[in-house]
Amino acid sequence: MILLCEFFALVMVSAINPHAHIDGEVYQLGARAWLDGMPIYQDLPPTQSGLSLPFIYPPFAAIVFTPLALVSKAKAVTAIMLVSHLALLSTLYVVLRAAPFSARRRERTMLLTAAVLPLATILEPVRETLTYAQINLVLMALVAIDSLWRIDGRRKLPYPRGLLIGIAAGLKLTPAVFLLLPLLRRDVRTIVTALVSFLGTVALGFLLAFDDARRFWLHEVLSSRDVSFGPQFEGDASIYAGNVSLRSLLAKLAVPEPWQTGALAVLILLAAALTVFGMLAALSPRTGKRDLPTALVLNAVFGLLISPISWSHHWVWIVPGLVLLFGKGYARRDWPLLIATALAAELYVIGPHWSVPQGEGKELTWGFFEHLIGNSYVYLGLGFLVYHAWRGFVDRKSGGLSDTPPLDSSPLDSTEQASARNS
Template sequence: MRGGGQARELLGVPARPRDTVARLALAAAVGLAVWVVSHHVPYPSYKDWFDLRVYQGAVGWWLDGQPLYAFDLDRTGYGFTYPPFAALLMTPLAALTYAQAAAVYTTVNVTLVALLTAAFVVPLARRRGWTPWLAVALAVPVVLLMEPVRETIGFGQVNLLLGGLVAADVLALRRGWRWAGVGTGLAIAVKLTPAVFVLYLVLTRQWRAAGVATGTAVLTALLAFVVSPQTSVQFWGTTLWETGRVGELDQISNQSLMGTVARLAHPGEPDRVLWAVLVLAAVVVGMQRAVRAHRAGDLLTGVTLVGLVSCLASPVSWTHHLYWLVPAVAVLVDVAAGAPVAGRALGGRPRVAARLAGVGAVLVTTSLGIGTLWFYGDPGRNQPHQTGLLGALGEETYVLFMVVLLLVLPVRAAVRTPAAAPAPDDVLAVR
């Protein structure tokens, strides 16, 4: 935004008086959204940091000499399910009170939301001529309202940390740092699903980063084995394969391909051959498009597609695992605001592509904000499923979003962000 009497733009509003109107209108819209989500969503976002209580209780139990994977929080049937190295990282929780742990976890998660959102929004704002700080200030509350984010915070989950580690690797790759890949390796050490990013690094011929990520993951597993061999043998030999430890596969909150197959088969057993075929298709299509995005210079779309693959392919992807829908919305907003699309979008009709991207961004954001999924069921175990077509589709709301995005999320043509005042690097932006 420039001075000297030139017209200024704020989110597409050209004149100075209208800038104020636009700011007030957008602030009011965000405030209204906060109120609606706080009072009228069918599945409230406050979860009493349930998963954090599992982590804290499990590491305390383990440090007392008990088997890590035998921990059961208040006889709920929920215990520790991550690799042993994750438990090593979480051992400081045992020294904190529950309130202190919740405060630390919430602060870290909200900070990660702000940093990651800024990484997505600032490059977009600069290219459009918007005020970056205002764009971020408006985007952060919206992101906090989106179900995967608010549930990650409400449960005290690790999904934002995993996204931050992957983002750190993208920044390291952009800058040519030799340690690029460590973030992905640590993410794998905490939770196995980010391993799909190693395949992405291999397919995009980022050999060193793929090797560093693999080596980091292996070294962390070896370290955990040295600290507690019995715990590692228990996890890799038994616990890893016990998907029922985290809940029933057919629960509506399991928005993975396995969850869909399990709901279709309920009350029978899911067809694992069908699931394997669907996962293979998702991996092939998603990786092919992610490689194309990488070659076009659209790093954000490439990484987002891989993240969506990880959510679809995992046997269990609870709604708070679906963080990768958030950067997908950032891509859609950028295209809706005029970012050029690589190749021929809809037969060379960029305006149609922009409008469809805008509709998609509003649809996904609104649905995640109000929790559309929960109008068709609740997160409990052994719940009856919808019988009509509309209800059955409603139970798969977020799965359908991810499948459609995997197929059509736009790959943006490489563009440069105008050099304005000094600001953070375009971590995941189009170059």
């Protein structure tokens, strides 16, 4: 039944397909240019839909994408879809396995993972990732597995922790923000491993594509381009409706300089304070079982908010975020949290920012309600940070009495656990 639901979810998403898998095609074109000895960062051939799009990833990514260049677009997209689904499944599993409400039995966790998959597939960030044939789900899985797999220490990792985060940052720079988690955990070994792994990807890029690597790290890494998704969507990336970040919010509000830079700095500092407090609370044993998955998602939301460009399909981290909120709400029988999570999930299914005027500067004409709708991901992200900072404060004040029971525990189990703490 679950497989049937996922099949229909995938068919529905594929039928929508407004983007013709153009990002996957760009991966092909970039890799093919490298194989042919052509420049990666200029004058790539147009996609099958006639769009001339740049390759914006480090040279290491073009090297990794080489297998896609050896097959047709249909086969390449199929491969990306398959890997993306496996990545989403892997992320859900390690998050659910490490969550404070984790089911005691591994089989129960696997069943929950499979049950959540069809629901996750229809969320707008996941839909967009799949219809663009993007690698967001793969990057999320690399970070989640590296951060959460076998974290209890009962079984040793088959590789040094931090390796996958470094590789993810080598494919696309933004995963480097996840070094905040080992930093707060004072896990120097993981940080060093991630940095060495990342530098290894940079070195490999210079070794196999020297001219492209030099151009990327000296010029392309700081470049900012206009959006060009066809005649309907074209214009400044900072104000485009699909860009949902703090900087984009201020740009859409037409806040003039230098006030925009000042306001952005204040918002980033505020978001950083909320994130660090929430993460430290989640990592603290004083509030019960360490909640590493929540700390990781808080780290992710912070990165999405402060990035100059966070396309809505980058927000795939809301999948584990919603799962964690629902799991905690259900385990605690916290109905306000469950209702708020359900409403947030509905918004993430809809993708409300696509329902307002967009492209060619139309975002600058938004009224109050259009700003509220168009920037909803930003407000929900800030709300996620605020909630967990507040929750951490409450839990610390109560001395950790709000421990979350496992999903497969009975009310009697929870009562016995509370009695044991008080004895």
